[in-house]
Amino acid sequence: MSKTFPLNEEQLRKIIKKFPTPFHIYDAGKIKNNLRRLRNAFSWSPAYIEHFAVKATPNPHIVKILAQEGAGTDCSSLAELLISQRAGVTGEKIMLTSNDTPADEFQKAIELGAIINLDDITHIDFLETNAGLPKVLSFRYNPADIMNSGNDIIGKPAEAKFGLTREQIFDAYKISLDKGVKRFGLHTMIASNERETETFLYTAKIMFELATEIKNRLGINLEFVNLGGGFGIPYKPEDKPVDYKAIGEGIRELYNKILIPAGLEKISIKTESGRAITGDAGWLVSTVIHEKHTYKNYLGLDSCMANLMRPALYGAYHHITILGKETLPATKIYDVTGSLCENNDKFAIDRNLPEAQVGDILIIHDTGAHGHAMGFNYNGKLRSAELLLEEGGEVKLIRRAETLDDYFATLV
Numbered sequence: 001m002s003k004t005f006p007l008n009e010e011q012l013r014k015i016i017k018k019f020p021t022p023f024h025i026y027d028a029g030k031i032k033n034n035l036r037r038l039r040n041a042f043s044w045s046p047a048y049i050e051h052f053a054v055k056a057t058p059n060p061h062i063v064k065i066l067a068q069e070g071a072g073t074d075c076s077s078l079a080e081l082l083i084s085q086r087a088g089v090t091g092e093k094i095m096l097t098s099n100d101t102p103a104d105e106f107q108k109a110i111e112l113g114a115i116i117n118l119d120d121i122t123h124i125d126f127l128e129t130n131a132g133l134p135k136v137l138s139f140r141y142n143p144a145d146i147m148n149s150g151n152d153i154i155g156k157p158a159e160a161k162f163g164l165t166r167e168q169i170f171d172a173y174k175i176s177l178d179k180g181v182k183r184f185g186l187h188t189m190i191a192s193n194e195r196e197t198e199t200f201l202y203t204a205k206i207m208f209e210l211a212t213e214i215k216n217r218l219g220i221n222l223e224f225v226n227l228g229g230g231f232g233i234p235y236k237p238e239d240k241p242v243d244y245k246a247i248g249e250g251i252r253e254l255y256n257k258i259l260i261p262a263g264l265e266k267i268s269i270k271t272e273s274g275r276a277i278t279g280d281a282g283w284l285v286s287t288v289i290h291e292k293h294t295y296k297n298y299l300g301l302d303s304c305m306a307n308l309m310r311p312a313l314y315g316a317y318h319h320i321t322i323l324g325k326e327t328l329p330a331t332k333i334y335d336v337t338g339s340l341c342e343n344n345d346k347f348a349i350d351r352n353l354p355e356a357q358v359g360d361i362l363i364i365h366d367t368g369a370h371g372h373a374m375g376f377n378y379n380g381k382l383r384s385a386e387l388l389l390e391e392g393g394e395v396k397l398i399r400r401a402e403t404l405d406d407y408f409a410t411l412v
Helices: 009-018 028-041 060-068 078-086 103-112 123-130 166-178 197-218 244-262 275-281 310-314 404-408
Strands: 023-027 049-053 072-075 094-097 115-118 136-140 183-187 224-226 268-271 282-293 297-301 320-322 332-337 346-353 361-365 385-389 395-399
Touching: 009 282, 009 361, 023 028, 023 275, 028 049, 028 060, 028 244, 028 275, 028 385, 049 060, 060 072, 060 078, 072 078, 078 094, 078 103, 094 103, 103 115, 103 123, 115 123, 115 183, 123 166, 136 166, 166 183, 166 197, 183 197, 197 224, 197 244, 275 282, 310 346, 320 346
Parallel strands: 023 385, 049 072, 049 268, 072 094, 094 115, 115 136, 136 183, 183 224, 224 268, 297 332
Antiparallel strands: 023 282, 282 297, 282 361, 320 361, 332 346, 385 395
16 A cells, blocks of 8 residues: 655656755645535534644645635644734634743733633733733633543553643632633543544533533523644554544534533534645655665655654654655565654665665655645754645745855844
8 A cells, every 4th residue: 555646757857847846735625625624524513613723734825725614723822823924814713722821922812812822820820911811711621530541642541741630620610700801612632643532522522511500500691612733634644544424413412412401502613634635635745865784774855854753752653755655565664764863864764765876856755744834944944835736737936945054144
């Protein structure tokens, strides 16, 4: 089994002549289709909206594509708020989820009319003092008291820095009510890169039951429940994709069973996906510049973990194909590396690939989320360009590659 790339060899080599490797390239059509598939799963929900997690692919060109399809944004920094604004997303289509948040981020969110989602009960006073209270306030729930399993990316809820405890949730809504806030939502995010339906149904059950209890104890009719993101993608060719239809129908059944009898039939569902929208719609294209044969066989690329750090950070698998050799047998075992002075600067370890040589073009798949976005400048490495394959077949530059002038620009 293998994975596909939206351009043939001739097309890609033509692009490389204009935009040298390494670069990330995104497929606009696939991004739109991914959003539509998710939206269709929740088409039954009143006023459903996907708030795209800008952190996954923080480029206003990408955010604008999604905004034109009706998506909002999920932001966690001032830069992400500005990207949203630049892409034409404002008002309650923006959610700012706080996380040790400085005052200027709250101030910008208030200016834009965003929904503010607080991560801690102490943030209520901080927000009021430094920016004022918003029209809509949400709180992030950490369900560690009833859900203590986790995964490699987010970790166990009880050990995560995010969210309020169950009792803090009720106190936070009461404090906000007393301060005059009238509109509320509820949020959680307890999974990342998850592909099993049951996880999302369990999350929905927890949240719907909590929404019901908030109404019963405080008289608050929540406007929305944000179930977070966490929808995974099949990084390996043999992985099973997420069954959005089963998730959507399962959550609908829970909605009808729990919320409607409680008189909460107007609650809307929100999600905040990143990986599910852009993850499999992006690729890192790189060139082999060295071969090394010592105790192992190495392919050295013109990119490094500064261009894609997920394999080094999480031990994540990203499929790799060699341009023009996609159908050849994988007869050789390589470590695929970059040039950083770190031994974990590897895109793959002991990976079976067709025999490669200097000058070969490697395509690293599924880098459209948390790929370029997690880049850095260790060893003075420069971040790569980002390209967009438009639906008409044109490829345009949406972020130029960094230069040495960029790197040295902040020195005094």
